[in-house]
Amino acid sequence: MNIQHLHLIYFSPTRTTRHILEEIAKGMGWEAATVTDITQPEIRSQKPPVFGNDLVLLGAPVYSGRLPKDAARYFSELTARGALAVPVVLYGNRAYEDALLELKNTAEACGFASLAAGAFIGEHSFSGKDYIIAPNRPDKEDLAKAFAFGQKIAGLLESIQSPMDIGPLTVPGQFPYKEAVARGPMDFIQVTEDCDGCGVCLPACPATAIDEANRYATRPERCMYCCACIKACPQGARIMKEGPLKGIAKMLSESFSARKEPETFFAG
Numbered sequence: 122m123n124i125q126h127l128h129l130i131y132f133s134p135t136r137t138t139r140h141i142l143e144e145i146a147k148g149m150g151w152e153a154a155t156v157t158d159i160t161q162p163e164i165r166s167q168k169p170p171v172f173g174n175d176l177v178l179l180g181a182p183v184y185s186g187r188l189p190k191d192a193a194r195y196f197s198e199l200t201a202r203g204a205l206a207v208p209v210v211l212y213g214n215r216a217y218e219d220a221l222l223e224l225k226n227t228a229e230a231c232g233f234a235s236l237a238a239g240a241f242i243g244e245h246s247f248s249g250k251d252y253i254i255a256p257n258r259p260d261k262e263d264l265a266k267a268f269a270f271g272q273k274i275a276g277l278l279e280s281i282q283s284p285m286d287i288g289p290l291t292v293p294g295q296f297p298y299k300e301a302v303a304r305g306p307m308d309f310i311q312v313t314e315d316c317d318g319c320g321v322c323l324p325a326c327p328a329t330a331i332d333e334a335n336r337y338a339t340r341p342e343r344c345m346y347c348c349a350c351i352k353a354c355p356q357g358a359r360i361m362k363e364g365p366l367k368g369i370a371k372m373l374s375e376s377f378s379a380r381k382e383p384e385t386f387f388a389g
């Protein structure tokens with residue numbers, strides 16, 4: 122099947138999802154893909170595109186076994202007329218639970234035919250110098266698997282004439298999905314004296330939660346705990362305070378240190 126465009130749409134505060142989608146696209150052999158990075162709120166507020174004879178790689182991290190709510194809403198507003206999708210989730214070596222199924226179902230409800238899907242591993246958002254979780258993932262092996270996944274998708278495309286030739290795609294997960302975790306506002310980020318006011322954290326935040334007027338303090342009521350600001354800070358001046366979130370990071374680093382491997386799924 123000849124597709125007209127390859128599109129990448131991702132939500133990726135700490136960029137592991139983006140990295141994997143780019144590697145899958147490389148494996149597909151596409152020189153140029155259209156990219157819609159929905160990490161920033163101003164992009165999410167634009168009208169989502171309509172897809173025709175296209176293939177769209179949809180990517181999001183796993184947040185508590187589900188899709189991040191802002192990403193899920195954007196994906197649910199896409200329109201596909203004969204377009205194919207490859208849903209991909211990135212998780213921090215604990216579990217992806219219902220997130221991949223949620224992304225696949227969301228894509229299909231928009232009219233996409235799902236050709237393949239994947240769950241890959243990225244360094245956990247809560248991973249830091251005190252508690253390290255899935256460090257440096259995706260690593261070379263993960264990227265090689267993402268590239269090979271892209272090659273296999275390209276091969277599959279050659280073997281079909283139209284979306285009608287694609288059988289059902291089965292991925293792990295349960296419906297009804299697990300209940301979304303409702304977290305109250307949590308004040309877990311400390312800005313240390315090393316902050317030199319460079320402002321790199323401002324655009325890194327996908328939730329406009331950083332208050333420029335207040336020495337780059339975080340507004341807990343807006344924060345989605347993605348830790349993108351901590352990872353983006355060139356001075357290492359944003360750190361996780363002692364408290365419940367750091368306790369979760371400790372638990373994750375102790376209980377989920379055994380390496381998990383990427384999984385890929387193909388339509389029958």
Ligand SMILES: Cc1cc2nc3c(=O)[nH]c(=O)nc-3n(C[C@H](O)[C@H](O)[C@H](O)COP(=O)(O)O)c2cc1C
Binds near residue numbers: 132181183345
């Ligand atoms: C609020 C929140 C919840 C998360 N929940 C999970 C989870 O349930 N399972 C898991 O393995 N990783 C979980 N993670 C880790 C991310 O899925 C993982 O770090 C992912 O690679 C981040 O993608 P990104 O780099 O594209 O932002 C969570 C991260 C955050 C911020």
